[in-house]
Amino acid sequence: MSSITAQKESFLMYNDVIQKRLEALRSAMKAEGIDYYLFVTADFHSSEYVCDHFKAREYFSGFNGSNGDLLVWKDGAALWTDGRYFLQASEQLEGTGVDLMKMGMKGVPTVEEFLEKNMLPGETLGFDGRCIPLGRGKGFEKICEKVEKKACADANNPEKSRVILCDIAEKVWTDRPELPAEKAWLLTKDNTGESREERIARVRRAMREKNADVLVISSLDDIAWLLLLRGGDIEFNPVCLSYVVVTEDSLTLYLNKTILSADVIEELTADGIEIRSYNHIYSHLERMKNTPIEEPTVMIDPKRVSFTLYKAIKTAGERVKILEDTCPIILMKACKTPEEVEFERQAHIKDGVAVTKLLYRLHQLREDPSFKAGEKKVTELEVSDILLNLRKEQKGFIDQSFAPIIATAEHGAIIHYEPDEKSNAVIKKDAFLLMDTGGQYFEGTTDITRTFVMGEPTEEMVKLFTAVLVGNLRLAAAIFPEGTTGQNLDVLARQPLWSIGADYRHGTGHGVGFLLNVHEGPQNINLKGAGGKMTESFREGMITSDEPGVYLDGDFGIRLENMMVCLETSKLKDNAGKSMAFEGKSKEYADDYGPFFGFETLTMVPFDKRSIDPAYMSAQDIRLLNEYHEKVYNTVSPFLTEEEKNWLREETAAI
């Protein structure tokens, strides 16, 4: 029996299980008076990653991709997912009775369109409103209103189409994993340059500017930043499941108290923070009407706060005014303090040492005759493990900052490829090995991509690699005035590729947190801005990735990623150590047109010289590369063995 058939058989057996679960679900729905029930892929905080407790969609459909909505009704079920997962979903859904809805394909309705078309007057839609942002929740309410207006609606029918908020999984999913409850810990002003008290005061100032009496914060990294609080409830993100409610003279933190040690509780309490149970947020907000403030204005971020939280605030009645606005912490958090920037430099030296050591090992491998002969076999997951161990050797390493992408040859062309037991491949010789990985250190968060050729590159590989490299270097060397956005700068990274007919279908850069999430707003580097709108302009202290790439389907992928911190030119040095402060006439101009900003590159790892051809570079590009490489050598070599150091000297020698 071929392995594929065996796999299919096991799927089909599993899919009997799915059918039974759906049966149980439908009984529960009936008992609750729910005609349609929707599972989404989210936790209560719009987090990028969700823990197992929130994987009800997978439990009831068998589909385990990272994006999908499952809708179940009396005699049917359908799963919506995007192009990355069409193949996987159609395999995993086979025999479950769940139909696949290919998102974005012509003629395929959205969940919302499907509901509007199929729901009958009087029918109800259930979902866990804690997992749905308030905007989408309001949309579902509107759909129910429209359904009610459909022809033939019986005005005397006491049953109206409506939304029912309910976590139905709780009733059917017997062995559901608990919510995580990892120990929380605190940073101090020594780590961040800013105390808890100072941050809370800044947020209160921002509230006053918006005339907000109450601020409800639901996003975990915003809470982590505000309270100098870290935890381990979300994989890769050192945050705790929590909510915060701030007023002018109070701050309440809602979380599972068991994750706090007595010391942590004492320190938070000393700063005037009241600690309540995670679920009390709802009843607290419902009782807002009892606040002594005359007509309180409650500020919430519609992209981050859930529909159920919103409803809880609405319960407080007409007296409470809701102000939907972007959470003020997002921009504060993005602009790292000088102390955070200095720590990030240190984190990047440590990370640079670990990744450089890995590159040296890969270099040894590519030179190893038994590897060239195809006898010595190393897999993607083995490389991943080696790197993890090298990172663990660094003092202050906590965890990886996301699931490592280690992709040999054609795997590198799959932009979101992650090796697992099933896909794990042996590293191919003479092929590119693309490695996009990162670490969480006590000093900060890293994210780096290097592409390394495991032998001899072809001319095409060299040409494309050099184009990606040149894009990376030029973007990092940009000098720009206040108000410039990533939408403006992106072209600097893409131009070398565009000029040879190539491009990449992802943004060029994303914000990165300080000992927090590896993806963080509000800035980005993207031709389209943020969904067609302007993104926030660059400000001092923002840390952003610079990661152009190129992908040839079925062949290989190249991506070269450094992290950069935005600094005013007066505080900026180039990689050769020269001050970028304007002088003479330029200083006069800049007094009028500035302030001007530029980037300091944080990542300290060499680019694989074997794939670089100076013939495709300008004199300026070559200077930028050589200066970067010299800085890498000077920064990283003190932490290497003699052997590694000798190799790095060669790898970073001027071209």
Next chain:
Amino acid sequence: MSSITAQKESFLMYNDVIQKRLEALRSAMKAEGIDYYLFVTADFHSSEYVCDHFKAREYFSGFNGSNGDLLVWKDGAALWTDGRYFLQASEQLEGTGVDLMKMGMKGVPTVEEFLEKNMLPGETLGFDGRCIPLGRGKGFEKICEKVEKKACADANNPEKSRVILCDIAEKVWTDRPELPAEKAWLLTKDNTGESREERIARVRRAMREKNADVLVISSLDDIAWLLLLRGGDIEFNPVCLSYVVVTEDSLTLYLNKTILSADVIEELTADGIEIRSYNHIYSHLERMKNTPIEEPTVMIDPKRVSFTLYKAIKTAGERVKILEDTCPIILMKACKTPEEVEFERQAHIKDGVAVTKLLYRLHQLREDPSFKAGEKKVTELEVSDILLNLRKEQKGFIDQSFAPIIATAEHGAIIHYEPDEKSNAVIKKDAFLLMDTGGQYFEGTTDITRTFVMGEPTEEMVKLFTAVLVGNLRLAAAIFPEGTTGQNLDVLARQPLWSIGADYRHGTGHGVGFLLNVHEGPQNINLKGAGGKMTESFREGMITSDEPGVYLDGDFGIRLENMMVCLETSKLKDNAGKSMAFEGKSKEYADDYGPFFGFETLTMVPFDKRSIDPAYMSAQDIRLLNEYHEKVYNTVSPFLTEEEKNWLREETAAI
């Protein structure tokens, strides 16, 4: 008596006249039951330039800047204008009793805010709704509603606050200039590559896509494009005052019939176009209810259609559905046909010959000992006249495409400077002369800026000139995929300036019409897009200016402007004549990531070599300049005298 005092005295005498006019105005307002009356600076078509008939704001205030709103009420009057005009307005308003409201300054309310604060319940606001876009008009209606809701509003008062549409100037301004009525003329398919019939069919297709039964067109260049119609009603813009209403089987043109010759009428009528009087548009739209279409959907562009037109459509009642959407012609008009592009090339050769001849004359002047000695004096207006005459020598020249900017030394730093009898200055030696001018030819519209040094430039002048030049060249050399906008590309022009602390406070490029307006949408090249929103991406046939600059207040200005047409790389040649079509592997990549586009430079005039230092240029920049200059020489020299040709050979020799 100093001339300034004399000037002031004449102002004051004139301002008695203004006061008398305002008195008469207030009587007329009282008779019409109008408490506040607003004059804006616009004609009925949101045109960029307005003819004298529409200068009521100037007539009643004495202020003649290009931007201003005048509000008059029982015992006061106020004029709003922007920063360019604060000084001029405060001088011109002195003694008139009209207060100056400095737009954008802290604490200064907008017209709307002022009205909302000051109007009392029952008071009315009058304006000529034909001069106000529908969006602003609706805003005024809302203000009246809010005013009515103010405390103390007497519910029994039959007089409600409301908007009164009325052209009050007509009653008071006795010697008001008539509307212009210049002869209209027609283009043919030979000029445009597309017939009237074909264009009308395209517009009807666009209407069907939007389910629109009726399209009302109010913008004059859109009408000119659609009907291959040209005229002379607006200075510099070859358009006729007109409206068009399109349905599936009819097209009605509203204009002053006296401007049409019998031939023109015959040709338009043969294409099924019904011609009606200019003012009949209003009654026609009011009678829309009589259309045989069941529930007609009328499409209007809210940025272009006036409040009065909108009201006329609303008069037709509930049966008529209004669809507010961007006029489909805007994008069609921007994408020139291959024939139009070819004609534009010819127009630019003619214009290039005229401007090159001027540069040669200026070169002779700068070398002239009597100019150097300060004996020979030439003024800005004289240069302007010389250039106009050189353009007139070109066959097919019709008119200038805008008021010429000829600015010596510090005048060049005033971005919107136009020399007039008062400001006209003698060309300074060793200073920059900035010349931003353009022509209307039967073959197309041109817009060019050259900055020429009238002697020996300083090191600073050379450094800045070279930076502006490099920005111009790099932007023109961009290759980019479909979907790229001017917001993405702008940075290519600014980078050389940013890197030395300089910048310019205007966009880098604007669209240009084909034998139409010199400013035309929808594309532009601007860091901020179109008011913070994404602009339309570049498409084949779009003609856009490329005009970086730098301005040192009180010292000098530099701007270098070429026009470029966007073409697919497969149809594009660089200035050396080499095809830009992708080949080999690049062709494969581009099949996946393309189509890709680039720019062909249309403008054919050398850059002043005396102010260029190759030390500030990359090898690639130098190549781009040399190739452009060689092309200029080859294209323009056949139309020059031997003497001019010899000079041009030197001026365009490789650096």
